[in-house]
Amino acid sequence: xxxxxxxxxAHVADDAKLVDFAGWDMPIDYGSQIxxxxxxxxxAGMFDVSHMAVVDIxxxxxxxxxxxxLANDVAKIDEDGRALYTCMLNTRGGVIDDLIVYHLAGExxxxxxxxxxxxxxxAWLDSQARDFQVDIQHRQDLAIIAVQGPRGRDLAxxxxxxxxxxxxxxxxxxxxxxxxxxxVGRTGYTGEDGFELVLPADEAVSAWKKLRDTxxxxxxxxxxxxLRLEAGLNLYGQDMDEDRTPLxxxxxxxxxxxxxxxxxxxxxxxxxxxxxxxxxxxxxxVLEGRGVMRSHSAVRAADSSVEEKQAEGEVTxxxxxxxxxxxxxxxxxxxxxxxxVEVCLRGKWQPARIVAYPFVRNGKSRIDD
Amino acid sequence: MRIARISxxxxxxxxxxxxxxxxxxxxxxxxxxxxxxTVGITDYAQSSLGDLVFxxxxxxxxxxxxxxxxxVVESVKAASDIYAPLDGEIAEINxxxxxxxxLVNEDPFGEGWLFKINxxxxxxxxxxxxxxxxEGIVEDEEx
Numbered sequence: 066x067x068x069x070x071x072x073x074x075a076h077v078a079d080d081a082k083l084v085d086f087a088g089w090d091m092p093i094d095y096g097s098q099i100x101x102x103x104x105x106x107x108x109a110g111m112f113d114v115s116h117m118a119v120v121d122i123x124x125x126x127x128x129x130x131x132x133x134x135l136a137n138d139v140a141k142i143d144e145d146g147r148a149l150y151t152c153m154l155n156t157r158g159g160v161i162d163d164l165i166v167y168h169l170a171g172e173x174x175x176x177x178x179x180x181x182x183x184x185x186x187x188a189w190l191d192s193q194a195r196d197f198q199v200d201i202q203h204r205q206d207l208a209i210i211a212v213q214g215p216r217g218r219d220l221a222x223x224x225x226x227x228x229x230x231x232x233x234x235x236x237x238x239x240x241x242x243x244x245x246x247x248x249v250g251r252t253g254y255t256g257e258d259g260f261e262l263v264l265p266a267d268e269a270v271s272a273w274k275k276l277r278d279t280x281x282x283x284x285x286x287x288x289x290x291x292l293r294l295e296a297g298l299n300l301y302g303q304d305m306d307e308d309r310t311p312l313x314x315x316x317x318x319x320x321x322x323x324x325x326x327x328x329x330x331x332x333x334x335x336x337x338x339x340x341x342x343x344x345x346x347x348x349x350x351v352l353e354g355r356g357v358m359r360s361h362s363a364v365r366a367a368d369s370s371v372e373e374k375q376a377e378g379e380v381t382x383x384x385x386x387x388x389x390x391x392x393x394x395x396x397x398x399x400x401x402x403x404x405x406v407e408v409c410l411r412g413k414w415q416p417a418r419i420v421a422y423p424f425v426r427n428g429k430s431r432i433d434d
Numbered sequence: 435m436r437i438a439r440i441s442x443x444x445x446x447x448x449x450x451x452x453x454x455x456x457x458x459x460x461x462x463x464x465x466x467x468x469x470x471x472t473v474g475i476t477d478y479a480q481s482s483l484g485d486l487v488f489x490x491x492x493x494x495x496x497x498x499x500x501x502x503x504x505x506v507v508e509s510v511k512a513a514s515d516i517y518a519p520l521d522g523e524i525a526e527i528n529x530x531x532x533x534x535x536x537l538v539n540e541d542p543f544g545e546g547w548l549f550k551i552n553x554x555x556x557x558x559x560x561x562x563x564x565x566x567x568x569e570g571i572v573e574d575e576e577x
């Protein structure tokens with residue numbers, strides 16, 4: 066049987082359409098994916114992301130361990146209460162997972178990893194931790210609620226304990242605070258301002274109910290996907306995987322090559338690739354006409370005559386962008402491609418153009434018509 | 435005809451009007467008794483597809499055969515072919531859907547109709563599924 070988060074009953078009570086997601090029964094929508102998307106862009110929405118795993122890392126060598134484990138450098142968040150987005154790589158430089166690491170205090174770090182990769186990640190953490198004095202705990206007693214949107218922080222703070230709420234409202238972007246087992250980060254996956262709250266399961270249930278009562282719309286995984294795509298944020302398993310390095314997946318900015326003496330897992334492979342040259346890149350696409358680009362749609366250079374099977378590019382994530390009323394995508398293409406391409410949709414080549422992403426930030430389109 | 439999405443706690447039920455005919459591919463057909471059928475997709479179909487964002491309809495005057503893919507409805511999640519339920523010629527299309535595809539979600543059996551066919555063999559209407567048979571198909575798919 067599929068696993069259920071502590072908020073499962075709340076989803077059922079809200080008539081959520083539930084689907085299996087990485088072995089979890091999760092809400093895909095609560096009636097209208099587009100309405101939920103717009104609630105987050107215009108007001109506030111909340112997501113149950115308790116299927117993702119919270120892992121606490123403590124011990125005298127936690128910092129040294131994470132500096133070895135992660136491609137970004139936790140030395141950037143030495144100050145308590147800072148958060149960092151990073152990839153966790155294998156020795157070939159492929160991405161095992163992407164995650165946010167929160168430096169809660171002192172030797173206590175908290176990472177949040179993807180649901181589909183949890184078992185693999187835990188096994189990797191365990192294997193890499195052998196030479197370090199660290200304690201790794203998968204916190205299955207905790208739930209995660211993301212509250213996102215222009216009104217998200219205010220409404221979220223209104224349901225938290227007074228002191229915790231005050232600490233949360235002080236946070237700058239990519240900062241975090243904690244109170245016992247609870248933590249709050251000013252982070253998210255939507256391109257909007259907001260909080261990600263980690264709470265004990267019973268508190269999460271009551272917080273969800275209070276948020277609902279203050280007018281925060283529940284939002285399913287369907288809208289989570291269109292929101293993150295508009296925000297130009299990669300999805301693990303689609304836009305990156307173990308066979309691609311961050312350099313090929315639009316994530317070079319998350320790799321800390323300096324200082325040169327930090328030997329993180331995957332460093333040698335990335336340096337080798339940098340010297341040899343990176344052959345492919347991840348780009349943003351906007352479809353010129355009607356239709357919707359989908360994962361695995363073939364992409365070819367404009368005005369070429371290659372067949373679908375010989376196309377050198379591929380859409381990694383594609384959808385309809387509710388904020389832009391047209392289709393957008395992330396696609397993997399040869400590194401020298403510029404400007405114009407064609408995408409194979411239902412057997413026909415349709416014109417699209419390469420654009421810089423994010424496509425949307427803080428509710429506003431960043432794409433020219 | 436205005437039909438709301440009816441649901442009870444935890445198990446959304448779809449509406450299946452008794453006076454229409456159906457196909458196993460989730461089109462509904464309203465025969466006017468005088469040679470013309472109106473065709474749309476069922477409540478179950480729109481609910482499964484989710485929010486529609488584009489609808490591609492055939493040209494008026496196009497000759498169609500039963501089972502031909504003649505239209506496409508595309509939602510945020512997926513694109514789906516719509517099949518002609520009967521032989522005939524496209525008599526009219528719902529031009530409102532070009533700008534307002536959401537009508538199919540909001541009112542699948544009314545404002546969200548797709549096209550009308552002048553059928554070449556009115557007797558073939560008898561071969562379509564009735565509401566009870568279609569309901570059985572939906573129940574099987576939901577399991």
